[in-house]
Amino acid sequence: GAVVSQHPSWVICKSGTSVKIECRSLDFQATTMFWYRQFPKQSLMLMATSNEGSKATYEQGVEKDKFLINHASLTLSTLTVTSAHPEDSSFYICSAADRETQYFGPGTRLLVL
């Protein structure tokens, strides 16, 4: 149980375009979903917390207009990187939480050319 999927697993896009990443909890309903960035050989950096039906809460320094989060249902959250630039290239990871534990997706590798 507690399986979280992400799609796509990797994406290459041109600078200035937008990219949407989906996060789904496959076998449970997630009260909250989280979005992280992971830089090479570093820990996970929390970007935002997403609750179904409400606006996401962004961490300090994360641009909410740049990283749009939609949490349409208890099993789906999306992260859209708008007007992507090369510095947005990274590994994006989502997690879905039941009441007390986060379960992580496999991540999405984004490369902006």
Added chain:
Amino acid sequence: AQSVSQHNHHVILSEAASLELGCNYSYGGTVNLFWYVQYPGQHLQLLLKYFSGDPLVKGIKGFEAEFIKSKFSFNLRKPSVQWSDTAEYFCAVNAGGGNKLTFGTGTQLKVEL
């Protein structure tokens, strides 16, 4: 704000050696504690967690961790490591309720044959 410290950034062990990875956190109130593992090319997986009760918790794959409140520590242990334990290990803390996590910087474990 709470912080999580993992003092060992890189650990190299031979198979069958014993493992202990340190994790310390800074938060004076009630905490939930987690260890996650990230095998090469894979997503974060939950190894074990502590919420309350017996401070010695057992997780998957023979791992255990001990919560020592007086030392603000939650060290991960395994009596005899295997080559397949080569991975990155992250300690994470949820403080003050909810399910938001603060991660340590991770420990890269390499087990040699």
